Every structure is written in C-alpha cells, then in structure tokens.
Amino acid sequence: MxxxxxxxxxxxxxxxxxxxxxxxxxFTLAGYPKAVPQALAERTERLHANGEEFQITLxxxxxxxxxCDGALARAHAIHWRAPYQSNKNLRSAxxxxxxxxTDAHLGMMGRLVRTGALPTPTTAIIEVTDVTAxxxxxxxxxxxxxxxxxxxxDRVILELNSLYGDALFGxxxxxxxxxxxxxxxxxxxxxxxxxxxxxxxxxPKKIVGVVRTNVGDSIRPFTEPDAISQTIAGHILEFLxxxxxxxxxxxxxxxxxxxxxxxxxxxxxxxxDSKQEPVSLFTEVIQEAVFELIQNDKLVGASGTALTCxxxxxxxxxxxxxxxxxxxxxxxxxxxxxxxxxxxxxVISMNTALELDIFGNVNSSHVCGSSIMNGIGGAADFSRNxxxxxxxxxxxxxxxxxxxxxxxxxxVDHTDHETNIFVTEQGLADLRGLDPVSRxxxxxxxCAHPAYRPQLNVFLNYxxxxxxxxxxxxxxDRAFNMHLRFLSTGTMAE
Amino acid sequence: MxxxxxxxxxxxxxxxxxxxxxxxxxFTLAGYPKAVPQALAERTERLHANGEEFQITLxxxxxxxxxCDGALARAHAIHWRAPYQSNKNLRSAxxxxxxxxTDAHLGMMGRLVRTGALPTPTTAIIEVTDVTAxxxxxxxxxxxxxxxxxxxxDRVILELNSLYGDALFGxxxxxxxxxxxxxxxxxxxxxxxxxxxxxxxxxPKKIVGVVRTNVGDSIRPFTEPDAISQTIAGHILEFLxxxxxxxxxxxxxxxxxxxxxxxxxxxxxxxxDSKQEPVSLFTEVIQEAVFELIQNDKLVGASGTALTCxxxxxxxxxxxxxxxxxxxxxxxxxxxxxxxxxxxxxVISMNTALELDIFGNVNSSHVCGSSIMNGIGGAADFSRNxxxxxxxxxxxxxxxxxxxxxxxxxxVDHTDHETNIFVTEQGLADLRGLDPVSRxxxxxxxCAHPAYRPQLNVFLNYxxxxxxxxxxxxxxDRAFNMHLRFLSTGTMAE
Numbered sequence: 001m002x003x004x005x006x007x008x009x010x011x012x013x014x015x016x017x018x019x020x021x022x023x024x025x026x027f028t029l030a031g032y033p034k035a036v037p038q039a040l041a042e043r044t045e046r047l048h049a050n051g052e053e054f055q056i057t058l059x060x061x062x063x064x065x066x067x068c069d070g071a072l073a074r075a076h077a078i079h080w081r082a083p084y085q086s087n088k089n090l091r092s093a094x095x096x097x098x099x100x101x102t103d104a105h106l107g108m109m110g111r112l113v114r115t116g117a118l119p120t121p122t123t124a125i126i127e128v129t130d131v132t133a134x135x136x137x138x139x140x141x142x143x144x145x146x147x148x149x150x151x152x153x154d155r156v157i158l159e160l161n162s163l164y165g166d167a168l169f170g171x172x173x174x175x176x177x178x179x180x181x182x183x184x185x186x187x188x189x190x191x192x193x194x195x196x197x198x199x200x201x202x203x204p205k206k207i208v209g210v211v212r213t214n215v216g217d218s219i220r221p222f223t224e225p226d227a228i229s230q231t232i233a234g235h236i237l238e239f240l241x242x243x244x245x246x247x248x249x250x251x252x253x254x255x256x257x258x259x260x261x262x263x264x265x266x267x268x269x270x271x272x273d274s275k276q277e278p279v280s281l282f283t284e285v286i287q288e289a290v291f292e293l294i295q296n297d298k299l300v301g302a303s304g305t306a307l308t309c310x311x312x313x314x315x316x317x318x319x320x321x322x323x324x325x326x327x328x329x330x331x332x333x334x335x336x337x338x339x340x341x342x343x344x345x346x347v348i349s350m351n352t353a354l355e356l357d358i359f360g361n362v363n364s365s366h367v368c369g370s371s372i373m374n375g376i377g378g379a380a381d382f383s384r385n386x387x388x389x390x391x392x393x394x395x396x397x398x399x400x401x402x403x404x405x406x407x408x409x410x411x412v413d414h415t416d417h418e419t420n421i422f423v424t425e426q427g428l429a430d431l432r433g434l435d436p437v438s439r440x441x442x443x444x445x446x447c448a449h450p451a452y453r454p455q456l457n458v459f460l461n462y463x464x465x466x467x468x469x470x471x472x473x474x475x476x477d478r479a480f481n482m483h484l485r486f487l488s489t490g491t492m493a494e
Numbered sequence: 495m496x497x498x499x500x501x502x503x504x505x506x507x508x509x510x511x512x513x514x515x516x517x518x519x520x521f522t523l524a525g526y527p528k529a530v531p532q533a534l535a536e537r538t539e540r541l542h543a544n545g546e547e548f549q550i551t552l553x554x555x556x557x558x559x560x561x562c563d564g565a566l567a568r569a570h571a572i573h574w575r576a577p578y579q580s581n582k583n584l585r586s587a588x589x590x591x592x593x594x595x596t597d598a599h600l601g602m603m604g605r606l607v608r609t610g611a612l613p614t615p616t617t618a619i620i621e622v623t624d625v626t627a628x629x630x631x632x633x634x635x636x637x638x639x640x641x642x643x644x645x646x647x648d649r650v651i652l653e654l655n656s657l658y659g660d661a662l663f664g665x666x667x668x669x670x671x672x673x674x675x676x677x678x679x680x681x682x683x684x685x686x687x688x689x690x691x692x693x694x695x696x697x698p699k700k701i702v703g704v705v706r707t708n709v710g711d712s713i714r715p716f717t718e719p720d721a722i723s724q725t726i727a728g729h730i731l732e733f734l735x736x737x738x739x740x741x742x743x744x745x746x747x748x749x750x751x752x753x754x755x756x757x758x759x760x761x762x763x764x765x766x767d768s769k770q771e772p773v774s775l776f777t778e779v780i781q782e783a784v785f786e787l788i789q790n791d792k793l794v795g796a797s798g799t800a801l802t803c804x805x806x807x808x809x810x811x812x813x814x815x816x817x818x819x820x821x822x823x824x825x826x827x828x829x830x831x832x833x834x835x836x837x838x839x840x841v842i843s844m845n846t847a848l849e850l851d852i853f854g855n856v857n858s859s860h861v862c863g864s865s866i867m868n869g870i871g872g873a874a875d876f877s878r879n880x881x882x883x884x885x886x887x888x889x890x891x892x893x894x895x896x897x898x899x900x901x902x903x904x905x906v907d908h909t910d911h912e913t914n915i916f917v918t919e920q921g922l923a924d925l926r927g928l929d930p931v932s933r934x935x936x937x938x939x940x941c942a943h944p945a946y947r948p949q950l951n952v953f954l955n956y957x958x959x960x961x962x963x964x965x966x967x968x969x970x971d972r973a974f975n976m977h978l979r980f981l982s983t984g985t986m987a988e
Contacts, residue, residue, distance in 0.1 A: 082927070097964035100929040105911050115881060116742035117914070117926045180840020180881055181746050185679030248610035252675050339833035339879060346674020361906065369970055371963025376911050384878065385833060387609060387674055410970060412855065412906035417599050417870050420611070432611045433576070435594040468981060469865025470591035476863055476904060476977050480970040487962060487970075 003133050004158075007209040009035035012157050013043045015208060016123060019079070021057040023113075023121030023149030024064060025128075027306035027333065028086070028259055028285045031142030032064035033125045033159045035213050041071035048076065055079035059113070059121050061144020061305065061333055062106055062377065063087065065218045073099070082118065083109040084375040095371045103365060103372060106284065107337025107381035110148040114179055124153035127213075129164045135204035139172050140164060141217055142306035143330045147174050150200050155208045162214045163314075167321035171307075172330045174200045177338065188341050191254050191280040192301040192329055221310040222288040225265035228394045231425040233265040236350065236390055237273070239421065239428055249388065250346065254282035254303075256382045257289075258351035262392050264289045266350055271296045282347050284336055284378040286328065288313045294327065303329045305336040337381035349386035351379040353393045353422075356447065357409040358440040358456060359472055360416035360431050362391050368483050369410030376413050384418050395424035395449040401491035405448035407459045408479040416472075422447050436472040437464070455482070455494055497627050498652075501703040503529035506651050507537045509702060510617060513573070515551040517607075517615030517643030518558060519622075521800035521827065522580070522753055522779045525636030526558035527619045527653045529707050535565035542570065549573035553607070553615055555638020555799065555827055556600055556871065557581065559712045567593070576612065577603040578869040589865045597859060597866060600778065601831025601875035604642040608673055618647035621707075623658045629698035633666050634658060635711055636800035637824045641668050644694050649702045656708045657808075661815035665801075666824045668694045671832065682835050685748050685774040686795040686823055715804040716782040719759035722888045725919040727759040730844065730884055731767070733915065733922055743882065744840065748776035748797075750876045751783075752845035756886050758783045760844055765790045776841050778830055778872040780822065782807045788821065797823045799830040831875035843880035845873040847887045847916075850941065851903040852934040852950060853966055854910035854925050856885050862977050863904030870907050878912050889918035889943040895985035899942040901953045902973040910966075916941050930966040931958070949976070949988055 013036055016022060026032025040056075047054040058078050063069065063086035072078050073090035076098070083104035085091065093099040104112065112118040126146050130138040139146055140161055150156060175196025177186050187195045225233065243249040257263040267289035270276045279293065281302040291313055293299040307330060309317060317324055335341060342349075354373060355363045365376045383389040391414065393404045404424060416436065422429045427446035431439050437460075444456045463475040482492040507530055510516060520526025534550075541548040552572050557563065557580035566572050567584035570592070577598035579585065587593040598606065606612040620640050624632040633640055634655055644650060669690025671680050681689045719727065737743040751757040761783035764770045775784065775796040785807055787793040801824060803811060811818055829835060848867060849857045859870045877883040885908065887898045898918065910930065916923045921940035925933050931954075938950045953972060961967040976986040 080929075094965050095963040097931070097967075100932070101965060102927055102929060103911060108912070112926070116740070117882070119927070177838075179744075180838065181744050183838045183840070184683050185681070185834075185838065187679070189678050246610070250673075250675050338837070340679075340837060343832070343834060344671075344674065344677045344679065346677070366963070366966060368962055369968045369973075370957075370961040370966050372965045376909075380909075380911065388611070410968075411966065412909055413911070415870075415874075415906055415909070417597060417874065417907070418602070432606070433596055433613070435574075435596060437591070438594070463864075467864040468862055469589040469860070471588050471595060471866045472860060472864050472905065473591075474863045474904075476974040476981075479863075480973065483970050 004207045004210045007211055009039035009211050012036045012209045012211050013039035015157065016040055016056060018054050019056065020123055021059060021119055021121045023059045023124045023145065023153055024068060025061065025126040025139065025142060025144055025146040026064040026068065027061035027142035027144035028063050028308060029065050029219050030217050030306035030308045031127050031140040031144065032068050033127045034065065034067040034215055035159055035211050036125050036157060037068035038071045041075035041077055044075040044077040061142055061146065063374065067218065084377055086374040091372060101372060103375040105376060105381055106333050106378040110145045110332060110334040113148055113152065120152045121149050122153055123155045123157065124149040125157045126150060127159045127161055129161060129168050131158055131160060131210065133204065135202045136199040137202060138169055138199050140168060141309065143172055143174065143332050144305055145333060147176055147200050147332050150202050154206065156202065156206045157208060158210045159213050160210050162212065163216055164318065167318045170198045171325045171328050172198050174198065174332065176332050176334060186335060186338060186340050188335065189344060191282050191303045191345065194329065216311055216314055219308050219310045221312060225261060225268055228425045229262045229265035230269065232262050232392050232423050233269040235423050235428040236266055237269055253346045253348050253387060254280040256283040256347050256349040256386065257281065257287065258379060259285050259287065260352045262352055263350055268292060271298055282345050291316060294324065299327055301327050303331060303336065305331055305333040337378045339381065339385040342382055342385040346387035347382060349382040349389040351383055351391055353391040353404065355404050355406050355409050356391060356393065356422050356443065357406050358443045358460065359436045359474065360419045360439050361409045361412045362414035362419055363409035363411045364413045366411035368487060380414055383414055389420040390423055391419060392423040395426050395447060400451065401493065402486060403449060403452040403482065403492050405443060405452060405456065406482050407456065408474060410480065410483050451493065498701045498704045501705055503533035503705050506530045506703045506705050507533035509651065510534055510550060512548050513550065514617055515553060515613055515615045517553045517618045517639065517647055518562060519555065519620040519633065519636060519638055519640040520558040520562065521555035521636035521638035522557050522802060523559050523713050524711050524800035524802045525621050525634040526562050527621045528559065528561040528709055529653055529705050530619050530651060531562035532565045535569035535571055538569040538571040555636055555640065557868065561712065578871055580868040585866060595866060597869040599870060599875055600827050600872040604639045604826060604828040607642055607646065614646045615643050616647055617649045617651065618643040619651045620644060621653045621655055623655060623662050625652055625654060625704065627698065629696045630693040631696060632663060632693050634662060635803065637666055637826050638799055639827060641670055641694050641826050644696050648700065650696065650700045651702060652704045653707050654704050656706065657710055658812065661812045664692045665819045665822050666692050668692065668826065670826055670828060680829060680832060680834050682829065683838060685776050685797045685839065688823065710805055710808055713802050713804045715806060719755060719762055722919045723756045723759035724763065726756050726886050726917050727763040729917050729922040730760055731763055747840045747842050747881060748774040750777040750841050750843040750880065751775065751781065752873060753779050753781065754846045756846055757844055762786060765792055776839050785810060788818065793821055795821050797825060797830065799825055799827040831872045833875065833879040836876055836879040840881035841876060843876040843883040845877055845885055847885040847898065849898050849900050849903050850885060850887065850916050850937065851900050852937045852954065853930045853968065854913045854933045855903045855906045856908035856913055857903035857905045858907045860905035862981060874908055877908055883914040884917055885913060886917040889920050889941060894945065895987065896980060897943060897946040897976065897986050899937060899946060899950065900976050901950065902968060904974065904977050945987065
C-alpha cells in the first residue's frame with residue numbers, strides 16, 4: 001500500500017550527510033519542512049558538542065520558518081544559504097560572516113540549479129499533503145522550487161502533513177518551463193491559466209523516507225493596517241484611478257503585491273472600497289488579505305507560488321476548500337516570477353523599499369550597504385517587467401532617526417533605469433520620463449519627510465555645483481553622509 | 495503612381511512644430527534619417543539667430559549619426575532626448591544640463607510609448623528603402639522603434655534612400671508583441687523564426703512628405719582587434735569550452751554581443767578558430783564582424799534590431815544580397831531585446847562594462863557617477879535574462895590612470911544579484927553562487943590590474959574591520975575614494 005520507509009524526524013535527519021546540499025520546500029514561511037530540520041539541528045548540536053564537524057548547504061524557495069532557518073542557524077548547521085531568508089538568527093549569522101549567503105532573484109533560482117550555474121541539491125526535504133506509490137506528490141502551501149528539487153535530487157525525504165487533508169488537492173500547477181535550446185513559450189496568458197499537472201511525478205525509488213507531521217506554518221495573524229500604510233495605500237489607489245481616467249491604464253490588469261504591511265494595506269483598501277471592481281492577483285506570495293477580497297466578492301483569481309495563512313485563515317480555507325481553491329493557483333516560482341508571463345499579463349507591481357534615493361534607485365535588501373535584511377526576493381522579477389511599478393515605504397523609520405529617502409542608496413537593487421513610481425505617506429512621485437534632476441526635486445518634494453527635506457536639498461544644490469557632470473549630479477564625497485551620520489550618532493538627522 | 499508629396503529636406507524640416515515630439519528611425523548609427531534632421535538643425539539655427547525659440551523632443555531606437563544627434567545638438571534644437579545616444583556634442587549638452595535625457599532600457603522604450611508611460615511622438619521621421627501607394631513601408635538598416643513610431647505618430651516623413659535598391663527587402667520582421675491585457679506568447683523560439691511581415695503597414699494618408707536620399711550610414715570601417723581585446727576574447731572562449739566540457743552549457747546557444755571592440759574581438763576570434771562550430775547570434779546590433787563569420791562558414795543565422803555596415807561591408811552585402819539576407823532578421827527592439835525570447839533561447843550575453851566593483855556590481859553608463867557616457871542601452875535586457883552573461887573591459891583606462899575595478903561602482907546598472915562572469919585582460923572571475931566576500935577576493939585577484947590590487951585589498955580589509963555588517967563589507971566612508979582621487983588628481987593611483 002505505502003511502500004516508503006516511514007521514519008521519525010530524527011531517523012530522517014540521520015540520513016543527511018556532512019556538507020550535503022539540501023533543497024527544501026517553503027516560500028515565505030509557507031509549506032516549509034518543520035520536523036526534519038529541527039531534528040537535524042538537534043543532531044548537529046550533538047555532533048558539535050562531541051567536537052565533530054557538521055554543516056550543510058541549504059537551498060529553498062525563499063524564507064522558511066524558525067523551525068527550519070532559525071533552528072539550523074542556532075545550531076550552526078548552515079555553511080551556505082540561498083536564495084532568501086527572513087529569520088533573525090540566520091540574518092545575524094550571515095551578517096557576522098559565519099554563513100555564506102547568495103542573495104538571488106527568486107525567479108532565477110530554479111533555473112540556476114537546473115542549468116548547473118548553482119550545484120544541484122542531492123537531498124530534497126519537501127512538505128507534502130499526499131504521495132502515491134508510483135511517485136505522484138502533492139505539495140502543501142507553496143510550490144517554490146519544490147518541483148526542481150524533487151526532480152533533480154538523488155534522494156527525497158517527505159514530510160507528509162495530514163493537517164490539510166485533501167483541501168489543497170488541485171490547487172498547484174507544477175509546470176516548469178523547458179530549458180534552452182529546446183524551450184517553447186510558457187502557455188500562461190491569463191492569471192488562472194494552467195500549464196501542467198497538479199502533482200509532481202518523480203521516481204518513487206528516490207523516496208528514502210516519509211515523516212508524518214500535523215503542524216501548520218508559523219504565520220502570525222493578519223493585523224489591521226496602521227495609519228501610515230493606509231495613507232500609502234490611498235495614494236496608490238488614487239493614482240491608479242487617475243491613470244485609468246487618463247486612458248493610460250487598461251482595466252483588469254493583475255496586481256503583484258509584495259510581502260508586508262503596506263502591500264496588505266493596499267489589498268485591504270481595495271477589499272473595503274465599494275466602488276472597487278473585482279481584481280486579479282499575479283503575484284509571488286498570496287497574503288492573507290486575499291480572504292477579505294474573497295469575502296467581499298472582489299477577487300477574480302489569484303496566482304502565486306505561496307499562500308500564507310495564519311491558523312484562522314487556514315481553518316477558513318479548509319472549511320470551504322472546494323469553492324475557494326478554484327480561485328487560487330500555486331505555481332513554481334520560475335513561472336510565478338517569470339519575466340515572460342509578467343510582461344505578457346501587464347502586471348502592476350507594488351513592492352516595499354528599504355530606502356529610495358533622490359535619483360530613482362531603490363535599496364530593498366541591505367542596511368547601510370553591508371547588513372542583509374532579508375534579500376532582494378522577487379521584487380526585481382516583477383518591477384523590471386511590470387506595466388506599472390510602485391515602490392513604497394514609510395518616509396522614516398526607527399522613530400524618525402532614519403530617512404527612507406537618501407541622497408544615494410547604500411545598495412542598489414533596482415536602478416534608476418526601471419523604477420516608475422515612489423510612494424511614502426507624504427505623497428507619490430511619478431518618475432516616468434523624468435531626467436535625474438527633475439526626479440530629485442520631485443522625490444524630495446513629494447516623498448521625503450519634511451524633517452529631512454532641507455538636508456536633501458542642500459545635498460542636491462551642493463551636487464549641482466560640484467559634480468563633474470550635471471546629468472546625475474551626485475557629489476560622491478557626500479553621497480553617503482546621511483548613512484555615515486547614522487552609523488556614528490544613531491540618527492540621520494542633523 | 496506615387497501619391498505622396500515629394501519634398502526637399504528643407505521643406506520637410508519646415509513641417510516640424512516647436513516643442514513637438516519627434517520619433518526617428520535609427521539604432522546605433524544604423525538606418526537613421528540624415529537629410530531632414532540636418533535641415534531641421536539649419537532651420538533651428540536660423541530661428542535662434544532671429545531670437546525665436548525652437549526646440550523638439552527626440553525619441554529614437556538608440557543612437558543616431560552625427561547628421562542627426564550631432565547636428566541637432568549643435569543647433570541647440572533638442573529639449574528632451576530618449577532613450578540612448580553616443581554623440582560627443584549631444585553628450586556634452588546632456589552633461590552640462592542643457593538637454594534633458596531619459597536613459598532607458600532599450601527593450602522597454604517602445605512599450606513605454608505604446609502604453610502611454612512616455613508621450614507618443616506626433617511626427618515620425620523614418621529612413622526607408624521603399625513605400626507603396628497603399629502605405630506598405632520597408633525599413634533600412636535598422637528596425638529599432640520605427641514600427642511603433644510609424645503606427646502611432648499622426649504624421650510621417652519618410653527619407654526614401656535609394657542606396658540599397660531592393661537589397662534589404664525581406665530582411666525585416668516587423669512584428670510587435672500585443673499589449674496587455676490581451677497579449678499572447680511571442681512566436682519566436684529559434685533565432686531565425688519570423689512572426690510578422692517584412693513591411694510596416696500604415697495609413698498612407700499620414701505620409702506628409704517623402705524626401706529622396708542616397709547616402710549610407712556613417713559607420714567607420716572595422717578595425718582589427720587590439721591585443722587586449724584579443725586576450726579578453728581568449729579568456730571568454732576558453733571559459734565557454736570549459737563549461738561545455740563540464741556539461742553545464744548546451745551546444746548551440748545563441749550569442750548576444752554588445753557594441754564595441756571587445757565584443758567584435760570575440761566574434762572575430764570565433765570566425766578564425768578552425769575548431770569553432772557555426773554560431774547563431776540573437777543580439778541587438780549585428781556588427782560587421784558577422785561578415786567574417788559568414789565568409790568562414792561559421793554563421794547559422796543572426797537576429798538583431800540593427801545591422802551596422804561601413805561602406806565596404808555595405809557593398810559586400812549588396813553584391814550578394816539574396817544569399818546573405820537569408821541569414822539575417824532585423825526585428826523591432828521590443829522583440830530583439832525581450833526577456834521572454836532571451837530567456838527562451840538561452841542567450842549567452844557579452845557586454846562591455848565601464849567599471850566593475852569588487853562585490854559584483856557593474857556600471858555601464860556614467861563616468862564618476864555623474865557624466866553620461868552613452869546610456870545603459872540593451873545590456874540589462876540581455877544580461878538579466880541570459881543563460882550565461884559576461885561583462886568585459888580592459889582592467890585600466892586612460893593610460894592606467896583609471897582602474898576599471900573599483901571598491902564600489904559610481905553608478906549601478908547591473909546589480910550583484912544578476913551578474914555572472916567578469917573578464918578583463920588580466921583574467922576571468924566566475925561569480926555564480928559566491929557570497930560577496932568571496933567575490934571580492936576573486937575579482938581583485940583575477941580581474942584587477944596588478945597596480946591596483948594593493949589598494950583594493952586595503953579597502954577590502956578596512957571594510958571587513960569597519961563595516962557594520964560583514965555580508966557585503968563595504969566601508970561607506972571610503973567607497974568612492976578611488977573616484978575622488980581621480981577627480982582631484984587625475985589618477986586613481988596612490
């Protein structure tokens with residue numbers, strides 16, 4: 001009936017070899033393995049206590065929960081991590097130089113593995129909701145890079161999670177684009193188009209262990225948007241209405257909505273606006289705000305690579321799974337984040353920035369240029385190919401000691417060549433077609449916090465006088481002065 | 495027979511209205527209008543001499559020749575220019591702040607116009623080789639954004655160039671991708687696949703004038719690659735052979751080759767290598783080195799948006815046009831540079847960098863962060879979506895006073911998230927999968943000129959000690975010290 005070895009998490013963890021490359025399921029805390037990584041962390045601690053060396057390389061879809069990234073980081077079990085994380089212990093380990101980290105575009109990771117640009121995981125640890133004797137695997141709350149890892153790894157360990165029953169069956173589309181030189185177009189031209197099977201077929205002989213689990217993803221409940229996020233959302237919705245009125249924005253383009261409070265606030269505002277037409281999402285992570293859209297009859301459909309649900313939302317989903325799951329598709333992140341499909345669909349992207357500069361560059365990954373926050377994620381997959389793209393952030397952070405608008409970002413993730421619209425609670429700057437000096441004046445005026453506008457204007461005027469070229473008048477000798485002041489005094493304010 | 499008003503260049507130039515947005519043909523000195531822009535420059539000078547104001551906005555495919563960009567810049571006729579230029583007078587006008595310049599990804603420009611993100615040209619001035627009474631237009635040496643401008647402009651002025659006869663008929667593929675929300679896949683899966691007609695159909699009533707010309711593009715003859723370019727080409731070919739041997743690179747992937755000496759040197763080296771299999775090009779500009787590939791039976795086919803020929807190569811092409819043009823397709827730059835097709839085909843990209851930094855970022859557009867050189871061009875369209883991407887440059891410039899390898903690039907065009915391989919005449923650094931510190935050590939060791947390695951190592955060690963985070967240990971207080979030294983002393987050397 002069930003021909004695979006049933007193992008305890010500890011037994012499965014014993015199968016992992018030192019220095020092995022392990023590919024795990026999981027994307028932004030959705031659908032990651034929980035039991036085996038924790039057992040592997042315990043095993044590592046025991047080995048280290050005995051003076052034995054033991055580390056692995058960990059590849060994933062994106063971030064995983066504390067039971068995986070956190071536990072393994074605390075056990076010093078990770079030598080190399082790619083392509084994304086959001087765990088405080090792992091972040092610290094990367095930023096003190098203990099863990100090697102490859103911060104990659106999420107839509108590229110699977111392709112990098114499949115083409116050999118990155119090494120292939122030898123063991124895959126994947127959370128699933130079903131496996132058949134002939135090797136048909138049904139995934140849980142994310143698709144991520146699980147298809148690639150399942151197909152490519154020599155050995156597969158499954159965490160068979162009984163929490164979902166058959167509620168998620170049929171929600172996934174496990175298609176992967178063919179590889180060059182024999183690739184053909186990706187057959188997705190509408191948000192809910194399907195291109196493949198809802199299961200992953202693998203050679204069942206590769207399944208070396210099945211560990212039974214029954215725990216959900218550790219996702220915090222949805223919180224009401226705060227006033228600043230609501231104000232930012234208001235600016236965006238007002239601008240979208242304005243662009244439609246001007247005839248510059250076709251109706252019914254799908255939205256991509258980054259992870260975080262501000263993006264959730266935009267969806268929530270749409271859900272609560274009685275005049276809002278139903279929307280489509282073609283995004284990376286389908287966040288919990290989608291359920292309010294559904295309850296208010298404002299969702300046409302949502303495509304992503306992960307669905308993040310707190311326990312409440314999970315129960316809601318399970319209770320009405322057959323109706324709800326027709327609205328969702330979870331795809332491989334190579335497809336959810338693929339430029340081909342994003343351009344074809346004309347996605348409107350909305351991503352959170354860590355800092356914006358006056359010339360139009362965006363930092364979404366590094367604090368003061370050197371400390372990783374999470375990673376670039378899929379922001380550039382979307383913003384570079386969107387029909388219209390927003391970068392949004394509160395204008396200040398840490399009680400006003402940090403200005404999100406700076407003379408020059410300390411790390412460039414999105415260049416001035418491709419950014420469109422900047423939004424803070426102060427206002428919105430439409431950068432399209434503007435030269436750098438015009439951009440600088442508009443961003444300072446519309447997006448910077450009033451407390452920081454004087455020093456940004458002083459920088460711009462100094463630069464206009466002193467920079468060798470006036471195309472992008474950036475005075476390199478003062479470009480990072482606000483960051484340097486923060487590093488030495490704890491505030492960017494003068 | 496020929497129902498369109500035949501005008502002199504001066505008469506056509508009189509049709510242009512002040513402050514009009516004019517869209518011209520032309521891509522990297524191929525197929526740009528020559529007579530009308532020069533006449534417009536003369537008219538502008540006369541108007542200015544009389545104290546009258548007159549300027550236009552100039553949109554193009556990419557750079558145009560001195561008869562267009564140069565003449566109009568010298569006449570102070572350009573208020574706003576997009577998306578690319580390479581003319582010394584226009585460059586100066588941009589860098590002194592006289593001309594507003596939008597430096598855009600070339601693959602995006604047509605889409606920005608078609609979706610209304612940029613304004614639509616009201617008059618198009620297009621060099622053609624034929625026009626029929628019912629409005630079928632055949633383009634000359636480039637496709638660029640001519641299809642978009644011809645279709646969208648209210649009025650069309652044609653420069654009917656008799657130099658080519660019917661030699662270019664059938665070489666173009668004038669297909670444009672549909673726009674969202676009704677777009678479908680671009681039907682190009684092989685280099686020589688055709689998707690549309692070889693002519694552009696427009697409403698003949700829009701043609702307000704035809705100016706007859708008989709002059710070729712001002713392109714300098716091909717020069718033999720210098721020793722440094724040959725060395726860089728050698729590193730690249732050796733690496734490609736190594737990757738094929740390792741099984742990481744399928745045979746027969748097409749190449750994109752940027753504009754310039756180094757890229758030409760790579761193609762020349764392929765043409766002269768007796769063991770080289772025939773290659774395909776899926777590129778932006780088909781440069782003259784392609785003819786040596788053809789003569790040595792090493793070209794399967796070449797797709798681009800422009801074909802740059804000096805007068806010698808032009809005569810060669812015309813003499814054997816029927817055979818040769820089966821090897822070429824000129825597409826709209828929205829297609830030649832489209833991520834969808836570039837990823838599908840698995841293009842190997844090779845682009846020139848202005849500077850590279852030790853953490854993996856590339857500057858291809860701005861000197862010391864502030865002065866535009868040409869623009870980003872199509873480099874990011876290709877490098878971001880290539881299966882394997884090279885950035886290449888001599889390790890020093892200006893007699894060794896400038897190091898191409900710096901602590902931090904003064905403008906970021908290509909981020910550390912997507913760059914693959916750096917090459918100088920010193921050597922090659924494969925950055926794939928490396929964390930930032932490992933990248934820094936490798937780039938200094940392999941790519942930097944020996945004269946600059948000590949100060950780059952001093953920076954890296956200082957940064958490792960002083961930067962707050964060790965993920966990208968960048969000391970912001972010294973990040974631009976090499977540039978600042980160059981600006982104040984004329985050399986980056988200590």
